[in-house]
Amino acid sequence: MKPDNLRIVILAGGSGTRFWPLSRTNFPKQFLDVEGRGESLLRGTLTRNFPLVDASRVFVIAGEKYRDALAKELPELPPANFIFEPMGRDTAPAVALLTLYVALKEGPESIVAILPADHVISPREKWQSALADAARLAEESSAIVTFGIAPTFPSTQFGYIESKPGEAKTSSGLSAFDVSAFREKPDKATAEKYVAGKRHFWNAGIFIFRAKTMLDELRNNAADIIEPLEAAAEAYAKTGGLEMLREVFPTIRKTSIDYAVMEKARNIKVIASDFAWDDVGAFDALRGLRERDEAGNVVEGPALLHKATDSIVLAKSGRKVILAGLDGVLCVDTGDALLVAPADKPELIKEIALRLKSEGCEEVL
Amino acid sequence: MKPDNLRIVILAGGSGTRFWPLSRTNFPKQFLDVEGRGESLLRGTLTRNFPLVDASRVFVIAGEKYRDALAKELPELPPANFIFEPMGRDTAPAVALLTLYVALKEGPESIVAILPADHVISPREKWQSALADAARLAEESSAIVTFGIAPTFPSTQFGYIESKPGEAKTSSGLSAFDVSAFREKPDKATAEKYVAGKRHFWNAGIFIFRAKTMLDELRNNAADIIEPLEAAAEAYAKTGGLEMLREVFPTIRKTSIDYAVMEKARNIKVIASDFAWDDVGAFDALRGLRERDEAGNVVEGPALLHKATDSIVLAKSGRKVILAGLDGVLCVDTGDALLVAPADKPELIKEIALRLKSEGCEEVL
Numbered sequence: 001m002k003p004d005n006l007r008i009v010i011l012a013g014g015s016g017t018r019f020w021p022l023s024r025t026n027f028p029k030q031f032l033d034v035e036g037r038g039e040s041l042l043r044g045t046l047t048r049n050f051p052l053v054d055a056s057r058v059f060v061i062a063g064e065k066y067r068d069a070l071a072k073e074l075p076e077l078p079p080a081n082f083i084f085e086p087m088g089r090d091t092a093p094a095v096a097l098l099t100l101y102v103a104l105k106e107g108p109e110s111i112v113a114i115l116p117a118d119h120v121i122s123p124r125e126k127w128q129s130a131l132a133d134a135a136r137l138a139e140e141s142s143a144i145v146t147f148g149i150a151p152t153f154p155s156t157q158f159g160y161i162e163s164k165p166g167e168a169k170t171s172s173g174l175s176a177f178d179v180s181a182f183r184e185k186p187d188k189a190t191a192e193k194y195v196a197g198k199r200h201f202w203n204a205g206i207f208i209f210r211a212k213t214m215l216d217e218l219r220n221n222a223a224d225i226i227e228p229l230e231a232a233a234e235a236y237a238k239t240g241g242l243e244m245l246r247e248v249f250p251t252i253r254k255t256s257i258d259y260a261v262m263e264k265a266r267n268i269k270v271i272a273s274d275f276a277w278d279d280v281g282a283f284d285a286l287r288g289l290r291e292r293d294e295a296g297n298v299v300e301g302p303a304l305l306h307k308a309t310d311s312i313v314l315a316k317s318g319r320k321v322i323l324a325g326l327d328g329v330l331c332v333d334t335g336d337a338l339l340v341a342p343a344d345k346p347e348l349i350k351e352i353a354l355r356l357k358s359e360g361c362e363e364v365l
Numbered sequence: 366m367k368p369d370n371l372r373i374v375i376l377a378g379g380s381g382t383r384f385w386p387l388s389r390t391n392f393p394k395q396f397l398d399v400e401g402r403g404e405s406l407l408r409g410t411l412t413r414n415f416p417l418v419d420a421s422r423v424f425v426i427a428g429e430k431y432r433d434a435l436a437k438e439l440p441e442l443p444p445a446n447f448i449f450e451p452m453g454r455d456t457a458p459a460v461a462l463l464t465l466y467v468a469l470k471e472g473p474e475s476i477v478a479i480l481p482a483d484h485v486i487s488p489r490e491k492w493q494s495a496l497a498d499a500a501r502l503a504e505e506s507s508a509i510v511t512f513g514i515a516p517t518f519p520s521t522q523f524g525y526i527e528s529k530p531g532e533a534k535t536s537s538g539l540s541a542f543d544v545s546a547f548r549e550k551p552d553k554a555t556a557e558k559y560v561a562g563k564r565h566f567w568n569a570g571i572f573i574f575r576a577k578t579m580l581d582e583l584r585n586n587a588a589d590i591i592e593p594l595e596a597a598a599e600a601y602a603k604t605g606g607l608e609m610l611r612e613v614f615p616t617i618r619k620t621s622i623d624y625a626v627m628e629k630a631r632n633i634k635v636i637a638s639d640f641a642w643d644d645v646g647a648f649d650a651l652r653g654l655r656e657r658d659e660a661g662n663v664v665e666g667p668a669l670l671h672k673a674t675d676s677i678v679l680a681k682s683g684r685k686v687i688l689a690g691l692d693g694v695l696c697v698d699t700g701d702a703l704l705v706a707p708a709d710k711p712e713l714i715k716e717i718a719l720r721l722k723s724e725g726c727e728e729v730l
Contacts, residue, residue, distance in 0.1 A: 021687075304717065304720060304721065304724070304726070306713065306716060306717050306720055307713065307716075315703075319700070319701050319702055319703055320701065320702040320703070320721075320726060320729045321702075321703045321705075322386075322702065322703065322704045322705065322706070322717055322721075323705045323706070324704070324705070324706040324707075324710075324713045324714075324716075324717055325706050325707045325710050325713045326694070326705065326706065326707060329691070329705065331703075331705055333703055335684070336684050336685065337684055337685040337686075337687065338680075338684055338685070338686045338687065338696075338698055338703065339687045339689070340686075340687065340688045340689070340691065340694065340696055340705050341687070341688070341689040341690050341691065342689075342690045342691060345689075345690050348671065348672065348689045348690045349689075351671060351672075351689075352669070352671050352687055352689055355669060355671055356669065356685075356687075359669070361669070361685060364685050
């Protein structure tokens with residue numbers, strides 16, 4: 001079941017401090033082996049598609065500073081399948097650029113799947129089956145197809161996809177709906193209504209479409225974004241040179257594909273996903289992704305937990321880490337920095353990053 | 366005010382795990398710079414006496430395995446002023462051996478002050494004045510003189526010295542009493558009675574006596590301890606050889622000087638000390654010995670505390686340590702081991718040491 005015209009585009013440009021000190025300015029979350037299975041999130045985003053595509057059909061966009069790290073993580077990709085942004089401009093310019101590039105290299109009828117590089121999805125068989133369904137649906141319907149995640153709680157941290165009544169079935173039997181609206185992160189009361197109404201899904205930022213479909217939507221809804229990128233994409237496709245992109249990219253509006261296109265496009269479908277999905281927003285996500293000991297602790301590396309419960313200990317420096325007599329503590333030990341904080345307060349980690357910056361400790365950021 | 370016949374004997378044999386991972390099997394508490402003033406407890410035990418004695422008048426006993434560490438910490442002491450125990454046998458054999466040795470080398474009329482190596486005493490001027498008083502009193506009265514610490518709470522972790530009614534004054538005006546009894550660590554109710562009655566002092570393990578006086582008491586009350594040591598002390602004084610000591614020492618009863626002598630001796634006086642004293646029993650003692658920031662934290666090394674209170678962070682490895690959003694946490698970061706635990710539960714640290722041993726992690730103990 002290898003869809004002939006499927007191409008994968010991985011958005012690997014994300015940064016973020018929520019996994020500090022594991023993640024760093026030059027080593028963001030997508031490079032971390034979050035699941036502890038010997039594979040970074042980025043590499044997992046590649047390999048989970050392998051039965052559906054060859055490496056030659058996978059494209060990646062990320063910041064230029066990650067060039068070496070990307071080549072190391074994804075050695076099977078041809079060099080021409082990487083595009084480097086001179087700076088992050090959110091997802092709309094990245095999707096526009098890559099869709100242009102894939103259309104030029106692989107043809108405008110190619111089915112493109114846009115995948116964030118820093119999510120966990122399992123099991124892989126379900127993902128592959130769902131993606132094949134989505135590719136087929138995108139081809140047959142000329143819609144932009146998304147995966148919707150059934151919300152398990154009224155999160156105010158995710159955008160929501162509102163579906164229309166009227167269920168269809170995909171080839172493998174998943175439920176598919178027409179989309180009536182994309183909703184930005186709601187307040188608590190609204191989120192509760194969404195969950196109660198059972199018509200809303202979490203937006204996982206995964207989009208599958210015919211290249212031509214997305215290019216049309218971009219031209220209709222975000223011409224200021226796509227037009228300056230056309231020549232740059234062509235130049236890169238012809239010469240592999242990034243000069244034009246470096247010139248153009250900083251002038252482009254910084255915005256998300258959700259805002260630039262998805263909230264305006266008319267033909268969108270959502271497939272209710274049956275795979276498990278986690279955007280791994282903070283360290284406490286490890287509690288759902290890793291094995292826990294009988295006291296509820298997540299432990300990696302040479303650690304000894306003594307009368308400690310519901311804690312997360314990542315001993316990455318090789319040193320012996322002892323956590324004793326504490327509950328719900330996060331302890332991350334790396335070669336040059338150590339973090340000890342409550343496991344359920346990710347906001348503190350952002351604050352710490354700001355303080356380290358303001359106190360001139362950039363060398364550990 | 367240099368008392369001509371005063372000799373200092375430092376008992377540096379203590380081990381213990383309560384300061385793990387700062388202290389180790391081969392680097393016990395007395396070698397730590399607990400006060401953060403650039404001087405170990407052991408070295409402080411030497412230098413606080415310097416206006417009263419020269420280094421040539423200071424003797425030290427400790428385990429043979431500390432030989433190199435001792436020479437490094439106390440370089441001004443003549444080699445013949447160290448005696449090495451082949452094993453720890455508690456304080457009675459150590460005091461007996463050293464008193465014999467000092468009597469042989471310096472004469473039986475020498476006034477010997479026995480000082481534990483792992484206590485904090487300040488200010489030094491008060492200590493020096495009190496010690497000069499005690500030396501004078503020991504000489505004039507032929508008593509064993511002790512310092513009593515006025516109890517600040519009903520501790521069950523210290524032995525107590527019971528004084529007789531009837532106060533005398535030392536040369537510098539401190540209160541001195543005859544001692545009616547030495548009391549072992551009491552239960553809570555008894556400790557409360559001691560504190561309420563105002564006749565009991567904490568026993569700091571500091572004893573000042575004429576060498577001959579202690580030797581007589583040992584011969585009367587603990588002949589089995591002192592007799593086998595006489596020839597060994599003589600051999601060491603003559604040849605510097607430890608062979609005989611190595612043979613004899615393991616056969617000697619392991620017991621404290623309190624139990625072997627102090628509970629039985631007839632002529633004991635206690636001086637109510639006016640210096641501050643701390644036996645630094647556990648990490649939380651640092652809260653009383655170190656400067657604290659406005660949130661009550663004790664911090665050493667390259668650490669950042671963010672919304673953390675009443676905690677103790679010792680960043681000894683050079684790495685950046687971040688403690689955030691926690692209260693009352695102890696975080697000790699060394700080159701090969703890291704401890705995170707509540708600051709006020711020293712019993713956990715003993716338990717950890719036992720677990721590390723049972724799990725074959727002796728390399729970090």
